[in-house]
Amino acid sequence: MTTISAALISWFERNKRDLPWRNDRTAWKTLLSEIMLQQTRVDQALPYFEKFMLRFPTVLDFAKADQDEILLLWEGLGYYSRARNLHKTTQLIVEQFDGEIPDNYESLLLIKGIGPYTAAAVSSLVFNESRAVVDGNVIRVISRLYGIDEDVKTSAVKKRIQEIVDSLIDSTKPGLFNESLMELGATICKPKNPLCSECPIQHECVAFSQARTEYLPYKAKKAKVPQHRIGIGVILNQLGEVLIAKRPDDKMLGGLWEFPGGKQEKGEDIETTIHREFEEEIGIKIKLIKPYSPIKHAYSHFKISLEAWNGTWISGEPKAKESSEIRWIPIHDLDKYAFPKANRKLIEQIMKDF
8 A cells, every 4th residue: 555545545444434325335425426427516516416315216227217207307417428328227227237336346347337437436435346437526636746747638647547546546445445535625625725734745745845736737728619509499380289399319418308499500590500400400480479588508618699589380391301200299298298407597598488
């Protein structure tokens, strides 16, 4: 055991947070929590984890569930491909391993949907296999600890950090070591205003000794985030039902429902965009009546202004040309379907009229 790993484990055992996936740890709890915590803060994931464990206490329960129900429960957590992929992964676990999550790294990697990071997390945290886990928190800690001033997003630096953590891991307590390093990054070695005075390895830290904690980890500047105007229609039929469309699984936000529409093209006003999208994607003509308030929303790589109009169906037979499915549903059933966050904000406006 290295001095660093011993100090980390000792600190962790005294200061670890009481988190539900740590209590009576199982492979399923660990797999679910690790997927939820990808690009998501603990406080955001906590209520979702507890909700999912109540509804799906085992891998089999999750595997046999309907994807629409899973996405509805996941709504608001974002990065919906995680939910779809985990659903497929659990089905493979049922088919290939009789519903038992494998107890070693190499077998976990045989399952489509489980990569090196997740395999290392499950095998070390649950089965005590000596596999180092490197997430964003760990990258930040190691870059500061060793004074790495190169771009941490490059594959060369990621490889170097993995090698460092591999050399530090305590082979007798690999799960505790991995948790302690991730916990340090989450609670002490934070992105801004790190609590260096409380750090158990402060005396080993190059960034602290050189007063460079605010400058590390170094990340090259991102390109300017593109912005798009999206025009959509909230279209009713003669029965007062609203038309919704389901996004294909292989597209962004796949499996979620939305109001039809699309990206504004150059030279179009937003009403023209909506008419064009309905003719191209649904095959119908519509009449637009009144606009809703625009909704701003940011995704990881772009931002949108969602501009919606309500209206009525005029002619043509609706067809799912670009969507996997379309449906006419009662307005008051909108809460039974999983929608992206921006659409859900629009629904709040829609329901004020009903």
